[in-house]
Each structure stands twice: as C-alpha cells, then as structure tokens.
Amino acid sequence: MKFAIAVFSPAHAPSSRRALRFAEAVLAGGHEIARLFFYQDGVHSASANIITPQDELDVAAQWRAFVSDHRLDAVVCIAAALRRGVLDDTEANRYQRPAVNLPMPWELSGLGQLHEAAQLADRLVCFGGD
Amino acid sequence: MAKSLLIISRQAPWSGPSAREALDIALAGGAFDLPLGMLFLDDGVFQLAAAQQPDALQQKNLTANLQALPMFGVEELFACGHSLARRGLDGDALALPVEVLDDSALAALIARFDQVVTL
Amino acid sequence: MTTLHVIAHSPFGDERLASCLRLLGPQDALLLCGDATYALKAGSEPFAALQAANLGERLFALAEDLQARALDNPLAKAVDYAAFVELSLRHDKVNSWL
Numbered sequence: 099m100k101f102a103i104a105v106f107s108p109a110h111a112p113s114s115r116r117a118l119r120f121a122e123a124v125l126a127g128g129h130e131i132a133r134l135f136f137y138q139d140g141v142h143s144a145s146a147n148i149i150t151p152q153d154e155l156d157v158a159a160q161w162r163a164f165v166s167d168h169r170l171d172a173v174v175c176i177a178a179a180l181r182r183g184v185l186d187d188t189e190a191n192r193y194q195r196p197a198v199n200l201p202m203p204w205e206l207s208g209l210g211q212l213h214e215a216a217q218l219a220d221r222l223v224c225f226g227g228d
Numbered sequence: 229m230a231k232s233l234l235i236i237s238r239q240a241p242w243s244g245p246s247a248r249e250a251l252d253i254a255l256a257g258g259a260f261d262l263p264l265g266m267l268f269l270d271d272g273v274f275q276l277a278a279a280q281q282p283d284a285l286q287q288k289n290l291t292a293n294l295q296a297l298p299m300f301g302v303e304e305l306f307a308c309g310h311s312l313a314r315r316g317l318d319g320d321a322l323a324l325p326v327e328v329l330d331d332s333a334l335a336a337l338i339a340r341f342d343q344v345v346t347l
Numbered sequence: 348m349t350t351l352h353v354i355a356h357s358p359f360g361d362e363r364l365a366s367c368l369r370l371l372g373p374q375d376a377l378l379l380c381g382d383a384t385y386a387l388k389a390g391s392e393p394f395a396a397l398q399a400a401n402l403g404e405r406l407f408a409l410a411e412d413l414q415a416r417a418l419d420n421p422l423a424k425a426v427d428y429a430a431f432v433e434l435s436l437r438h439d440k441v442n443s444w445l
Binding site: 099101106112113116119120122123124126127129220221222223224225226227228 | 355356380381409427428429431432433435436440441443444445
C-alpha cells in the first residue's frame with residue numbers, strides 16, 4: 099500500500115520523531131511512501147542547521163539519512179519554508195539572504211504536491227501540532 | 229475518480245499561521261479542481277465571526293480570503309454547531325455561508341470523505 | 348467509511364479529546380499517543396470520559412508513550428509502530444488532530 103506522510107512540526111517536537119518512526123515502520127511493513135510532505139513548522143524538520151547536544155537524538159539528521167537511504171520523494175512546502183526562513187540555494191540567492199539551510203535531498207515545492215500525494219496514496223497520515 | 233478531502237480548521241484566526249495555512253490547502257486543492265470540504269471546529273469557528281478588523285493586528289484579511297473559497301470551487305463549508313454555541317456565536321450571523329452541523333451530522337460528514345487533514 | 352483518529356495532545360486544558368469523542372463514528376477507532384496518553388491516568392476526568400465513551404476494542408495507545416510515562420493502563424490496547432501502520436490500513440482513513 100502507498101502512504102503519503104505529512105509532517106507539520108519541527109525536529110525537536112515529539113511528533114516529528116513519531117512521524118519518522120511511523121515512516122520507518124511503513125517501509126519495514128513492505129509498503130511504499132509515495133511522498134513525504136513538510137508543511138507549517140514541519141519545514142524546520144528539514145533544516146540542515148540544527149545542532150543537537152551529543153547525548154540527544156538528532157531527528158533532523160535522521161530524517162535526512164532516512165530520505166537519502168531510501169531515495170524518497172521529500173518535499174518541503176515553499177510558502178511555509180520562506181515564511182519560516184528555511185531556504186535552499188536558489189531562494190537564498192533570490193531574496194539575498196545570508197544563509198542556506200535546506201540541503202539535499204529536500205526539494206522546495208508547492209501545496210499541489212501535497213494534494214498529488216494524497217491522490218496517489220492509499221493513506222494520508224499527518225503528524226504535528228506540537 | 230478524484231479522492232475527496234475534508235480540511236478541518238480548528239485554530240482561531242489570529243493565533244498564528246494555522247488558519248491561513250489551512251485555507252491555503254483548500255485554495256490549492258480548489259485550483260486543481262479537487263473535491264474538497266472545509267469544516268470549522270472548536271476555536272476555528274472564530275474565523276467565521278463577522279466584522280473582524282485584522283488591521284488592528286497588522287494582519288491580512290482572512291475573512292475576505294475565506295469568502296473566496298466558492299470561487300475556487302470549494303463550496304462545501306461547514307461549522308460545528310456545538311463549537312459555535314459554546315463560543316456565543318450565532319450560526320445565522322456569520323461572515324461565511326456555512327452549513328451548521330450537530331455532532332451526529334459531523335460524524336457522518338467525516339465518514340463520507342476519502343481523506344481528512346485537521347489543522 | 349471508518350476513521351482512525353489520532354490525538355497527541357494532553358487532554359488537560361485542551362479540547363481535542365472532548366471534540367473527538369463527540370464526533371467519533373460508531374466504527375471509528377482512537378489512537379492516543381504522546382501526551383494524549385495522560386488521558387489513561389485512572390482517577391482523572393479524561394479517563395472517566397474515556398470510560399463513559401465505552402470504546403472497547405476501538406481504543407489504542409502507543410506503547411512507547413505509556414512506558415515513558417509509567418502509565419498503568421487497563422483501558423486501551425497498547426500498540427507499537429508496526430501495529431499503528433496496520434491500524435491505519437484497517438480503517439479507511441486517518442485523522443490526526445494536529
């Protein structure tokens with residue numbers, strides 16, 4: 099079965115970690131992830147600039163590794179990202195901002211991608227709110 | 229056949245970007261002609277109050293954008309009767325033409341959509 | 348169609364659980380995770396509300412959250428992530444109360 103998973107919270111939120119554990123269980127169960135879509139504060143879960151103390155879980159790094167290892171389609175909503183200062187190269191240049199904090203493998207795109215994923219997938223599961 | 233999506237908006241209009249970001253999901257879906265519905269629940273019903281003045285908070289006019297929903301093909305608009313009553317809002321005096329539903333009608337509403345997103 | 352509702356917020360001073368219980372369909376299920384598992388604290392008002400709702404086999408809780416909080420829970424079925432995935436497929440859709 100195909101899952102679309104949407105994340106609405108930043109890396110330090112319990113729901114971001116929960117979303118990641120759920121996503122892992124989806125693949126472990128032999129299912130597919132059609133797309134990961136990061137919206138609202140979920141854009142921060144994709145940030146490359148998060149520094150966690152050595153004795154704490156680095157959820158942002160785990161998300162990056164998960165997306166890369168499984169070659170997943172991982173989209174960050176551009177409108178939500180801009181508003182929250184999460185920028186890739188192109189946007190940082192466009193708006194002349196000093197820092198790029200959205201690395202590969204993330205891709206900035208619009209809400210249409212969330213809708214497309216919801217149409218393609220058998221289930222849309224959202225995590226966030228904290 | 230396109231899957232239908234119900235967007236449930238639970239946050240008050242000026243409590244942060246949630247109300248607007250829920251609306252953006254609806255407008256994006258409407259632009260793709262997807263079958264959508266929008267339900268205002270809990271503090272979300274405060275988005276429907278008339279005569280709000282967002283300028284006072286230096287905010288954009290959410291009401292005007294909500295009123296644009298039918299133009300984007302999102303005509304199924306609902307509000308929770310219990311939430312309205314609890315907050316002293318009159319279902320007949322709202323800024324948006326919504327269908328006010330009681331709890332069992334709301335359960336039936338959620339049941340008939342293929343997917344739900346609650347913000 | 349049936350829905351798996353997912354709540355992750357503490358029920359104390361928050362409306363999500365109360366609203367969800369009012370809208371829950373007769374074949375819907377409820378999964379409590381994160382701080383929502385505090386609703387399973389015996390002797391609390393939310394616990395009484397869950398008992399009154401009489402969800403039986405339709406009430407679930409994420410095991411890791413019960414364990415972390417040392418919640419001794421007689422009401423909900425504790426599930427791991429594999430079971431969470433399975434639950435999401437057993438119902439027609441998932442509604443997370445963000």
